[in-house]
Amino acid sequence: MPDSLAHLTPSLYLCQAQHHRPIAMKINPFPRSIRYFLSVISLAAWQSAYTQELLELNIEHRCVFTGSKMDEELYRFSADDGMAKRVEEILTLGGALSNFEVVQTNVENVSAVLDGEKRYLLYSLDFVQKATEIEITGALAHEIGHHVNEHTFDPEHRNSEENEADQFMGYIFSLKAYSKADIETCLNKTPSSYNIGVEDRLQAVWEGFNRAERVLEINSLAFDGDPRLAELTMPGFPWPPPSCHSRFELPEKLFSGIKTLGETDRKIRSALNAKGYTQYSYFSVPGGFAIVTQLEQYNGEDGSSRNDRTRWLDYPARDNFNGVMDYLKSLVMPQKGHFRLFVFIVTNQPFGGGANRVSKAQATAWLSQGFNKLPGSLAKVPFSSDYNVTALVYEFEVPETNRKPIQRCPSPLFDARTHLLKVGILTGLGF
């Protein structure tokens, strides 16, 4: 340590005991004037790197990646540049936006904390420097998974939230191309802090891992007619559809003369394309299929579409096609906003509304499991008068006050028919 730093209070060191000591600069080779300058610089650098303040946090709602302890007194240490890059990479791979603050502090490894409305990702530089790459990725992905899924860390949700965080971790592991053997070794080495067995955790991790693989597989298919598409199993839409939607049965006459499910799909798709919808996902439903549109912002006063500039503004285009529901969980809107998405269900089976709302787990499935085209095997199925085409509208609102998207339930702002008319889809279908 340079002499010039000797006057600093010992407490500064005390709190830093587990962190790096500053690198002592060799100042002797320099002339006296430069030496003074350097010592001032080194003092400034040392202070910025090692000064910390008490981090006053309510840590009751938290997940500790491994272990359970958390020091009573947490200190905020200045950020490590490499960490921002790591976090950014995981968010990008996970298709999520940041909804938390990253703080270097004296935790055991990595921890997610929800203090009131504010979320923190806490990490220890010691851990980052001693752990392997896969351990760092796993710990960060798990804890980030808690935040982007807006977990509560309440004891009654602990198991399902840990499961969802592990799924997110598996999703990231897969996209980072870690092998299953390495992942298993890593998980055995870093046991859950919440008495969840390795077998159960691995199951959650593989679920996320496989989902990522499926997304990559679907995206790699270049053409609608690619025969490999038929070999993939189209994921199922939650059935019966989650509650809190408005519903409109499209009149039979709109589909007169239609001979196959593929033609039905083309008719709906061209009405959607004409109105600017370019992203949608396909799901199977009993006796048919469902098309889920991209989430869009609309005018709360009359249900009309926002102009092109703002309609999709907060839903940046992505390379992967999953861009529907995840934004609901991580979106931060500058002002009050109204959002909707349409689900067109083509089936010869009767259905009612499900008892549950769209849960986070279901929403995650919607975004990452849908196909971007109707498989040829289904497209060939004959369409008859037994089939109904039903439009469901799910509405969400981002209130100015808390900026969190909430599902409008039970009474939607407009009925489904009004939404379809206002956006011009009904006209496009020949209504």
Ligand SMILES: [Zn+2]
């Ligand atoms: Zn956790």
